[in-house]
Amino acid sequence: MSSIAGTKSSLTWAVHLSLAALVLLWLFPTVGLLVSSFRTSDQIATSGWWKAMVPSEQNQTLRTNGAQDQIQKDGLFVIEGNLFENPGKATISVWGTSSQNIDAYKAGDTAELKKEATVTVQSNGDYAMQGPEEFSGKRGQRIFVTAKSPPEFTLSNYKYVLFDPTNREGMAKAFFNTLTVTIPATIIPILVAAFAAYALAWMDFPGRALLIAAVVGLLVVPLQLALIPLLKLHNEIGIGKGYLGAWLAHTGFGLPLAIYLLRNYMVGLPRDIIENARVDGATDFQIFVKIILPLSFPALASFAIFQFLWTWNDLLIALVFLIDSTGDTTVMTKQIVELLGTRGGNWEILATSAFVSIAVPLGVFFAMQKYLVRGLLAGSVK
Incomplete structure (x- = not known):
């Protein structure tokens, strides 16, 4: 039946499938390289290039402002700000104050610190630290967060x-x-x-x-x-x-x-x-x-x-x-x-x-x- 006009032999289909497989084997790495060249280092480290169009979730270690930024409000020492360098691009789901328990709190919860101080972290990265005693240290408090970031592409790599x-x-x-x-x-x-x-x-x-x-x-x-x-x-x-x-x-x-x-x-x-x-x-x-x-x-x-x-x-x-x-x-x-x-x-x-x-x-x-x-x-x- 393979010799009848209008039909294709099994060998022809094998050639076509082999050719398609070779094209895909060559295409996938090239497309992956192109997509990765427009991504940031954080996104490359947390997800593959095939997930470039979907939000990525990653663990980050961030810090609050130091003691030099504290103010007094209602008899308490307060430090406020945002954990992210570019606020509004990431959403925090869980966070913690210890590297051994980075998901101890959800967004909006309040954690207790030393000397009766507390810290509250919102989903957008806003935080508020307050305590009855003056804060010390220029580096601020470490906050371990699990944040979901939207897809992001940049030309800074090529620049x-x-x-x-x-x-x-x-x-x-x-x-x-x-x-x-x-x-x-x-x-x-x-x-x-x-x-x-x-x-x-x-x-x-x-x-x-x-x-x-x-x-x-x-x-x-x-x-x-x-x-x-x-x-x-x-x-x-x-x-x-x-x-x-x-x-x-x-x-x-x-x-x-x-x-x-x-x-x-x-x-x-x-x-x-x-x-x-x-x-x-x-x-x-x-x-x-x-x-x-x-x-x-x-x-x-x-x-x-x-x-x-x-x-x-x-x-x-x-x-x-x-x-x-x-x-x-x-x-x-x-x-x-x-x-x-x-x-x-x-x-x-x-x-x-x-x-x-x-x-x-x-x-x-x-x-x-x-x-x-x-x-x-x-x-x-x-």
């Missing part, structure tokens, strides 16, 4: 990461350093590979088959094997550590795939167009610039997506070929690793920095995704 001049993490600088590495490291191999691919596809010269085989063989060479020899070569010729060394390293490691991908695409172009251009007197350079490059745009865009993603998310080459002692060339991947070490508890800063680092690759991918499949399938079907 701190990108624009705050006191931000020692330098994420904004690392962002531009990453662009400085990524853009040339994407353009250079495309230019070199396009010329090489045209020569391997449409120009006859001795040893062309051996060069194609060498390109295919280089696809399986791990880049880790060439890091140290390449760094020694850079030092010997005077390049050393810097942007130029990183550009050349990314170019060398990306060229085999670029040449292989573009060559397969160019071989599949109609031969009649190229032969007619040669009959009309066009040179190889004119054919390459005016005919091959415009027709090969899907393959060029496909490789550009991969190369941009690889160089943007790279950490290994950045650690080896960039000077990072001064922080002037620190890229975002290394900056996030440092944040994990120095700000292990500030998850809102980590989430914001991580989403900033993936925002640009996401934009590039969605802007050029229509060319991805066409470029990857180049040369696979004749």
Whole structure:
């Protein structure tokens, strides 16, 4: 029955379900990172990102005002105020004066303190302490509360990461350093590979088959094997550590795939167009610039997506070929690793920095995704 027109085989449904599962597996962490980047540290610590739209309940340790704020009223010493820094955003359900019994009282109840003093806490955080003797101490009385806070989103995380001049993490600088590495490291191999691919596809010269085989063989060479020899070569010729060394390293490691991908695409172009251009007197350079490059745009865009993603998310080459002692060339991947070490508890800063680092690759991918499949399938079907 699966072969009848209008029906779908079980394999087709399995493919669709597998594809949906992969999309969800990729989507959930990305959405979670985006939501967490707009939340406060308290909300991240008390509930998951999937509960960002519902009120969250958390335990807090707050303090009343100190003795310097007390006044005399009707023969009693009184200290009044609100426990929250931003009154009106949270509602207290239970509270206590001891860490061992934080839910001893409900909102509106009165608790007894030392020296016949009392304290009353309302649901909105208002409190009133009073006693027959003068209060002492600048820090005030500790109050343990269980409060329910409404959903709250803020842009302060992005302001701190990108624009705050006191931000020692330098994420904004690392962002531009990453662009400085990524853009040339994407353009250079495309230019070199396009010329090489045209020569391997449409120009006859001795040893062309051996060069194609060498390109295919280089696809399986791990880049880790060439890091140290390449760094020694850079030092010997005077390049050393810097942007130029990183550009050349990314170019060398990306060229085999670029040449292989573009060559397969160019071989599949109609031969009649190229032969007619040669009959009309066009040179190889004119054919390459005016005919091959415009027709090969899907393959060029496909490789550009991969190369941009690889160089943007790279950490290994950045650690080896960039000077990072001064922080002037620190890229975002290394900056996030440092944040994990120095700000292990500030998850809102980590989430914001991580989403900033993936925002640009996401934009590039969605802007050029229509060319991805066409470029990857180049040369696979004749």
